Amino acid sequence: MLDPFVESHLNLQVKISYNEHHDFLIRHNLLKCTQVLDVGTGNGTFLKRLAQDHPNIHFVGIDKRRQCVDSCQNMLAKNLDVMQVDMFSKKIIMDFSRFDGILMRYFLLHVDHAQKILELFKLNSKRPSRFWIIDLDWSQFTCEPHSETFDKLTSLVKDFCSKISVDSMGGQKVLPLLQKLNFEKITSENLPFSTRTISIEELALYLRQEVLCYSRMSGRAASDPETSEILRFIDEDFRSGKFQISYGMILLYAELN
Ligand SMILES: C[S@@+](CC[C@H](N)C(=O)[O-])C[C@H]1O[C@@H](n2cnc3c(N)ncnc32)[C@H](O)[C@@H]1O
8 A cells, every 4th residue: 555645645736736637638638538548647546536527438547556556446436447557568568559548647757768658659549649748847846035945945856856867857848859759739838836726725735745755755864954944934934925836837738640
């Protein structure tokens, strides 16, 4: 099973973003699809809500981790299946040509060969097929007015990403990659997590959990002074409304015809 802390963080992330991300899918042809694949489905919380909202579409979630697939078992439905598949495995048993919709939500940035994944779909997916890529975009991670403690928060995230070979600016690089591979009808929107759409309490909780996750995964001790300073900044300065934080998110749509 997944770590309960990671599980609750994934659930909060879906709670604060489902409406806007769902709206993006609807505005970009979800309703024209009959078979949708969710690559790197995690604990499946986002996919479960999609499947409940669209009983006439069949959804399949895949993830390379057994714990993720296990944690999805209690949400399987007539229109929702989950399978353990590693996109980089030499022997992928999955037939991608049955899907006319492919969702990659917080997935491409978490692998170090985004181009390989897109090439695989270019070679194997159905025509027409629709692609939605939703990911973090730290080039749009901002704080107004400037705060040195916020800079420490961005460094924490970037340090962790470089440790696990993830490109923290990867969100910006997907669009030219789609163009290079001749995907069509590419559109991109920036929809950051901010107090424009999320309550200050929920955004503060989300940022707090992000910091704890990244700090822990970077191997810092629970008493790490820099982590404590960042948490105090979120709990006091951000919560009191002194700062506006925008947590960058890029939403991309493309087609193969
Ligand atoms: C950040 S989670 C995204 C969860 C979910 N899509 C969401 O929107 O909340 C990224 C997921 O991608 C999965 N993953 C990473 N590399 C993978 C690969 N090569 N094949 C399949 N899944 C992979 C991880 O196990 C993880 O669950």
